[in-house]
Amino acid sequence: MVSVREAVAFGEAGESLRRELARQASAIRSAHWGDTVTYSRKVFAPLTTMCRDTCGYCTFVKHPDDTGAYIMTPDQVLATARKGEETGCKELLFSLGEKPEQRYEKAAEALAKLGYTSMIDYLAAMCALVLEETSLLPHVNAGTLTDHEIETLKPVSASMGMMLETVSNRLMQPGMPHHQCPDKTPKARLRTLKTAGRNKVPFTTGLLIGIGETWAERVEALAAINEAHQRYGHIQEVIIQNFRAKPGIAMADHPEPTLDDMLLTLATARLMLDPSISLQAPPNLSARHAVYLDAGINDWGGISPVTRDFINPERPWPQLDGLAKACADKGLTLQERLTVYPAYLQADGFVASPIAARAQAMTRQDGLAASQALEQVLEGAA
Numbered sequence: 592m593v594s595v596r597e598a599v600a601f602g603e604a605g606e607s608l609r610r611e612l613a614r615q616a617s618a619i620r621s622a623h624w625g626d627t628v629t630y631s632r633k634v635f636a637p638l639t640t641m642c643r644d645t646c647g648y649c650t651f652v653k654h655p656d657d658t659g660a661y662i663m664t665p666d667q668v669l670a671t672a673r674k675g676e677e678t679g680c681k682e683l684l685f686s687l688g689e690k691p692e693q694r695y696e697k698a699a700e701a702l703a704k705l706g707y708t709s710m711i712d713y714l715a716a717m718c719a720l721v722l723e724e725t726s727l728l729p730h731v732n733a734g735t736l737t738d739h740e741i742e743t744l745k746p747v748s749a750s751m752g753m754m755l756e757t758v759s760n761r762l763m764q765p766g767m768p769h770h771q772c773p774d775k776t777p778k779a780r781l782r783t784l785k786t787a788g789r790n791k792v793p794f795t796t797g798l799l800i801g802i803g804e805t806w807a808e809r810v811e812a813l814a815a816i817n818e819a820h821q822r823y824g825h826i827q828e829v830i831i832q833n834f835r836a837k838p839g840i841a842m843a844d845h846p847e848p849t850l851d852d853m854l855l856t857l858a859t860a861r862l863m864l865d866p867s868i869s870l871q872a873p874p875n876l877s878a879r880h881a882v883y884l885d886a887g888i889n890d891w892g893g894i895s896p897v898t899r900d901f902i903n904p905e906r907p908w909p910q911l912d913g914l915a916k917a918c919a920d921k922g923l924t925l926q927e928r929l930t931v932y933p934a935y936l937q938a939d940g941f942v943a944s945p946i947a948a949r950a951q952a953m954t955r956q957d958g959l960a961a962s963q964a965l966e967q968v969l970e971g972a973a
């Protein structure tokens with residue numbers, strides 16, 4: 592694995608070094624992930640658009656007084672889940688604003704009408720509903736979480752995630768994207784990464800690139816993720832997500848990261864991270880996503896046949912046959928996976944047993960990649 596010092600120097604890499612790094616990253620992908628590239632067939636449930644943060648890149652968040660501010664009702668959650676079941680989805684991805692009830696009276700009132708005082712408690716109830724009433728596996732993307740919140744969510748979810756986004760404290764300053772966002776302080780994000788590890792939650796995290804961070808800060812963020820994984824063994828996947836500028840956000844005129852920047856970041860991530868960590872990039876945020884395969888990715892993340900990407904709603908999902916062809920053109924095979932990676936289904940203390948049993952049954956029925964013990968994966972990586 593490449594050190595922080597070496598990786599920081601990659602920021603200055605010219606064209607030939609960039610090509611060499613991508614080649615090495617692809618070799619790691621082949622050695623550890625073979626020739627399969629995966630995706631998770633999912634439906635998206637944007638449980639609430641209200642949030643106590645106001646990130647400069649986010650179009651998802653709505654002020655409680657705006658149109659488009661809502662909390663999904665249990666019936667709406669179930670209707671979404673049913674659509675997913677009908678189209679062969681296995682994951683239901685809950686994505687939501689963070690603790691809106693702690694900032695807005697209106698959000699607290701809307702939550703009270705549903706019978707709850709905390710959004711996380713409501714989220715846990717909706718996960719339980721999905722488990723009871725449908726065949727899907729819930730994945731939770733709810734931002735920062737405390738020990739108590741993770742304890743509430745763990746028995747009712749297959750996996751959880753939170754984008755670290757960045758470790759840059761500069762981005763908290765006035766005029767920067769995380770100004771006055773209490774849940775985006777690097778301290779709170781890093782704490783959540785560790786809390787998830789201590790609680791043995793199969794965890795997804797990652798970087799949002801091109802929001803004003805320096806190359807060195809990006810490398811530091813990757814190092815922090817890898818350190819957490821070395822300590823707790825819980826990071827199942829890392830997403831490198833490229834910022835997209837769009838009308839209506841504070842960062843509407845901020846330049847987007849270039850494709851070369853994305854490729855160098857992906858290769859660096861592959862070279863820095865434990866090889867057992869899946870490397871994911873979203874296919875819908877670049878028309879040129881096929882070349883990500885040359886920079887070492889082995890996963891496309893969640894793709895939905897029914898719901899749009901609510902966080903980037905103007906960016907439709909690519910067709911699965913197109914993605915399969917992009918993989919095949921490079922000698923790779925596109926394969927469906929579950930939201931929780933196989934190794935975590937066998938590892939002690941990770942996935943609640945009824946949920947692990949459901950996931951294992953799905954694996955057998957659908958011929959998904961079989962389970963490999965976490966110890967084995969981590970040993971292989973060492």
Ligand SMILES: O=c1nc2n(C[C@H](O)[C@H](O)[C@H](O)CO)c3cc(O)ccc3cc-2c(=O)[nH]1
Nearest residue numbers: 631732751752753754795892893900902930
């Ligand atoms: O459709 C999306 N899925 C997102 N996902 C879901 C992802 O694509 C997969 O469905 C899951 O990670 C399961 O592997 C996230 C999951 C996380 O845990 C954390 C962040 C994200 C971010 C996105 C996103 O922006 N859009």
Ligand SMILES: C[C@H]1O[C@@H](n2cnc3c(N)ncnc32)[C@H](O)[C@@H]1O
Nearest residue numbers: 648649650754799832833834835902
């Ligand atoms: C769910 C994840 O979506 C990402 N996210 C939020 N807004 C944008 C945008 N404009 N472009 C790309 N990704 C975005 C953040 O990283 C968040 O954590």
Ligand code: SF4
Nearest residue numbers: 642644646649652688
């Ligand atoms: S990105 Fe997440 S935390 Fe930030 S404003 Fe949007 S919903 Fe809230």
